[in-house]
Amino acid sequence: MTGLNRYRLVISAGFGLLLLLLAVMVANLAAQMRNLSLAAGDNTQWSIAQLDTEFANLNAILTRQLAEGGLTENEVQLRIDIVLSRLDIVNSGRAAAIFGDSAEATQLIAPINAFANATIALLDKPGPLVDADMRRIQQMLRDVRLEVRGIAVLGVRLGAEQSEARRAGFARQLLWTGGVAIMLLFLMGILLQLLVRLLDRAAQRDRELLTSSRKLASTVAASLDAIVTSDDEGRIIGFNAAAEDVFGWRRREIMGQRMEDTIIPHRMRKAHRDGMERYLATSEPHVVDSGRFEMSALRKSGEEFPVELNITTTDVAGQKSFIAYVRDISERKISEQILIDARDRAQSMDKAKTRFLTIMSHEIRTPLNGIIGVLDLLKTTALTPQQERYAKIATASSEILLEYVNEALDITRIEGGALQFSPQDFDLPQLMTSLIDVLDPLAREKNLSLSLDVAEAMRMRFHGDNNRIRQILTNLIGNAIKFTDTGEVKVSVTGIHGPEKTSVRFAVSDTGAGIAPDDQEHVFEDFVALAQGVGRQRRGDGLGLSIARRIAREMGGDIRLESEQGRGSVFTLVLPLDRCDRKSVTDREAQTTSATKAHTCSVLVAEDNDINRRVLRDMLERMGHRVTEAVNGEDCLRKAALDRFDLIIMDISMPVMDGIKATRALRKGDGPNADTQIVGLTAHGREEYRETAERAGMNRFHTKPIRLDALRTIFSDVEGDVQGAAQDDQCDDVLSELIDVLGFEKVRQTGHRFFDELHVFVEGADAVEDASDLRALRDAAHKLTGAAALLGLVQVEARLAAVEARAEVGDMTAHTACLAALRETAEAARRAFDRRVAQAETAADT
Amino acid sequence: MARTHHSRRLAVLFCFFLVWVLPVMAQDALGLQVTDGNGDTITFGFDQLDALPQSEFTTSTIWTDGKVRFSGVPLKALLDSVEAQGNTVKMIALNDYAVTMPFDELEEDVPLVATRMNGEHMSVRDKGPFWLVYPYDRNWRYRTETKYALSIWQLNRLKVVD
The missing domain is CATH 1.20.5 (Single alpha-helices involved in coiled-coils or other helix-helix interfaces)
Known part of the structure; x- marks a missing residue:
């Protein structure tokens, strides 16, 4: 552009200069031509030369007149006058200018003028012109002939000189003009050269433009995207082949039509118009140059379809045009x-x-x-x-089925990301021991030895979800036992103490068949069971291992497998666990006394399922409790308002009012059961409702199915909590009285004798095989009951009473249960007794 | 019409020829003899000429000093008055100097057959009594060699030829 402008400037300047030169030349030539055609000088010279001729003529006429006569006086006078009129020429006008102040001319003109004056005097004198006059005039004429000749010659000479000067000037002028002409030619040559080059370049550019526009045209034509070009009024000025396919319009039909009349859906036309006007008015792009976006377009058939669109603008010489690249995305939309x-x-x-x-x-x-x-x-x-x-x-x-149900639930929970952990402090050796205790019978059944080895460094308390750990280890050890036919299963716990956490490593090794390397990873997949023994109950791993691994990974650990076919497998669970303060926990176990309460409790059971309610009722009554039934939360509240209960067992999901609401209502109210222990029951997952239940005010939480053993544990705990204080009080009261009376040494001896007797009784009772022997026990129990009462051992008394009662009716099963509870209670009671006596002794000493 | 251009040299030769070969004819010095295409000759005196349409202009000439006012009859008007039929007019001076002029060159009031210079009749000694003049100052076209040659003084006879 700027290059072109520069050229344009140069050319314009060149032409300007040329024109100026031309004008100067033309003006000069015109002036010269005029000068040449103005013949002032030549005519004047001729006039001067004519003077000589006239003088000669007159001389001839006068000579002839004097010799022959023939002319009238007037005619002669006219001839003389004509000559005289010529004389005037040299004295005035251009002729005078030719002579100028030439001294030679002045010298010549003076005698001529004198002749003229003399002649005029003769002619104008009165009287006719006589021959003497004519001779006189002829004489003067002859006298002045030389001067006349001289002046004529001088005139010619001076005129020639002046002409010479004029011609020289003209020659100069011509020379200069020629120079200008040459310069002009030269300039024109340069300009021509320039023009040729410009033309060449233009042609070159033309070719390039043609090539690129052809390329562009073929690109546009071959484009898979529809390309629609419009001017700033929305008139279509470009429509490629793809556009024909997409929109269904032929190019020649749509060219020149407005987009809003053709390819834009009716409902968008106003928006399009407004947008276009706004863009043209403000040049603020809204959709233009804003990248790809999706919109709808209209086919010729009237079908509206989704398109992906990209609009750009071009501005060529102030003429805006819009280029839309349109892609039919109907297919894509459908796929999407x-x-x-x-x-x-x-x-x-x-x-x-x-x-x-x-x-x-x-x-x-x-x-x-x-x-x-x-x-x-x-x-x-x-x-x-x-x-x-x-x-x-x-x-x-049933237990297997229950386990499946639990596992299925675990899977859904893990996959739903709802796996929750309930970390708490726990004692690792204790956890392991109890685990082994539970699984040992299984191993023993198959004549396998199950051994546990907890490294010294790991004998401590940790913080973590012990229930989950137990779940994983139960699975691993259970599998090891299941798939090992002979040999042993070893469980070892080692670990490395990190700065904050401890990486605990639980290794479960067996001497089973082992797992082939190819299958080692499969065992962790869902529902895979390997090495099925023939005729063995098909239990398989099921979801167990996969769940175990998922849980372990959720906890930040992992389960690994090393196995050699024929040699056995080692499953290793590695878990990072938080350490608790190193505290001895060995003393605490004594706290959990699972004494079965022989004394009857009143229990309110709220459960909507008839069968479950009845089963629960039977279980509780079998345990010797009084049971009141409620069918839902509301019923429960009604019944709780009437009587005080020792325990309420409440199903969490019930119609009308659920257990959570009922519990909340109970706790908030000031009825007789506002502080009664409440045990929540749920058929749902293990942990979902724990928090809700505890917040609502439930003391315990249990998943269905609830087992007899579990119920016993609950009762022993509940009683312990509820009556512990009362027992202590009573114990204190009775014991202190006794110590006051007998002295602590005597009381201790009596107590020890009682506990020894109780021990013997329990051992004896344990050995009882059939119902008939039970009756013999009744009396012994009754005797001991009295002793227990004497010593203020309320719980022991209650347990003994229960045994007594069972013995009386000859209930063998109940007897065993009651006896177990008695044994536990007795041990706890003995320790408590010793403690009290020791306290009393210390108190007395101080 | 084609033979209208006369070079200066030719004019000079022609004049010599006239002077020596032709007898000097008796001439009326104060009249202007106009011969029309039919051969009829009318002699115009000052009175007759003054009766014709008049025109005048002021100009300088190469033969006089300063500006001069000429007045008289335009040549065209003069020729029209005799209803001259032809293409060319031949003009002859007292000394037999002669020039010819095509009718085409005649303009409405140029050239002028001047009867007066600065309002006065001109004597023969003073290039009179009639002088064919152009307004030389008016246009450079009137200052060409041809026009100076045509500016014939002591005009005596006009002859219309084809």
Whole structure:
């Protein structure tokens, strides 16, 4: 552009100069031509030369007249006058200018003028012109002939000189003009050269432009995207082949039409118009040059379809045009929709699956509750050995089923990201011991030895979810036992103490068949069971290992497997755990006394399921408690308002009013049961409701099915909590009285004798085989009851009373349970007794 | 019409020829003899000429000093008055100097057959009595050699030829 402007300037300047030169030349030449055609000088010379001729003529005429006559006087006078009139020429006008102040001319003109004056005097004198006059004039004429000749010659000479000067000037002028002409030619040559070059360049550019525009045209034509170009009024000025396909318009049909009349859907036309006007008015882009965006467009058939669009503008010489690159994305949209639908379907299916599993686990758990409860109860009745075996198998199967349900729920929970941990302080050796205790019978059944080795460094308390750890280890050890036919299962706990955490390593090694390297990773997948023995109950790993690994990973650890076929496998659980302060916990175990309360409690059972309610009622009554039933939360509140209960067992999900609400209402109210212990029951997952339940004011929380053993634990704990204080008080009262009376030494001896007797009784009672022997026990129990009362051992007294009662009715099963409770209570009571006596002694000493 | 241009040299030769070969004819010095295409000759005196349409202008000439006012009859008017038929007019001076002029060159009031210079009749000694003049100052076209040659003084006879 600027280059072109420079050229334009140079050319303009060149032409300007040329024009100026031309004008100067033309003016000069015109002036010269005029000068040449103005013949002032020549004519004057001729006039001067003519003077000589006239003089000669007159001389001739006068000579002839004097010799022959013939002319009238007037004619002669006219001839003389004509000559005289010539003389005037040299004295005035241009002729005078030719002579100028030439001294020679002045010298010549003076005699001529004198002749003229003399002649005029002769002519004008009165009287006719006589021959003498004519001779006189002829004489003067001849006298002045030389001067006349001289002046003529001088005139010619001076005129020639002046002409010479004029010609020289003209020659100069011509020379100069020629120079200008040459310069002009030269300049024109340069300009021509310049023009040629410009032309060349223009042609070159033209070719390039043509090439690139052809390329562009073919690009546009071959473009897969529709390309629509419009001017600033929205008139279509470009429409490529793809656009024809996309919009259904032929190029020749749509060219020149407005976009808003053709390819823009009706509902968007106003917005398009407004947008276009706004853009042209403000040049503020809204959709223009803003990258790709999605919109709708209209086909010729009237079908509206989704497009992806990109609009750019070009501004060529102030003429704005818009270029739209349009891609028909109907197909893509459909695919997208299909994908979205598929995803939604998958998600909803997944949700449905999760929901299904949750509901199923809940729904299965509820009837299981009935089955297991009844089986537990069944085992407390007198059964033939065969029936007992059947009951055992049924119980074992129910337990497996329950485990499946729990595992399924775990899976859904893990996948739903709802896996929760309830970290708490726990004693690692204790956890391991109890675990081994539970699993040892399984191992013993298969004649396997199950050994535990906890490294010294790991004998301490940790903070973590011990229930989850137990779950994982139960699975690992259970599997080890299951898949090992001979040999041993070893559990070892080692670890490394890090600065903050301890990496605890639980290794479970067996001497089983081992797992092939290819299968080692598969065992962690869902529902994989390997090495199925023929005829063995098909239990498999199921979800166990996969769940275990997922839980371990959720906890920041992992489970690894090393195995050699034929040699056995080692499953290693590595978990990072927080350490607790190193505190001895060995003394604490004494606190948990699981004494079965012989003394009758009143229990309110709120449960909507009839079977479960009845099973629970039977269990509790079998344990010797009084049971009041409620069918829902509201019913529960009603009944709780009437009587005070020792314990309320409350199902969490119930119609009308659920257990959480009922608990909240109870705790808030000031009824007789505002502070009664409440145990929540749920068929749902293990941890979901714990927090809610505890917040609502429940003291305990238990998942269905609730087992007899669990109930016993609950009762012993509840009684311990509830009556512990009372027992202590009573104990203190009675004991202090006794110590006051007998002295602590005597009391201690009496007490020890009582506890020894009790021990003997318990051992003896344990050995009782059938109902008839029970009656013999009754008296011994009764005797001991009295002694216990004497010593103020209220709990022991209660337990003994229970044993007494059972012995009286000859209930063998209940007897065993009561005896176990008595044993525990007795041990705790002995320690408590010793402590009290020691305290009393210390008090007395000080 | 084609033979209208006369170079100066030719004019000079022609004049010599006239002077020596032709007998000097008796001439009326104060009249202007106009011969029309038919051969009829009319002699115009001052009175007759003054009766014709008059015109005048002031100009300088190469033969006089300063500006001069000429008045008289435009040549065209004079020729029209005799209803001259032809293409060329031949003009002859007292000394037999002669020039010819095509009618085409005649303008409405140029050239002028001057009867007066500065309002006075001109004597023969003073290039009179009639002088064909152009307004030389008016236009450079009147200052060409041809026009100076045509500026014939002591005009005596006009002859219309084809």
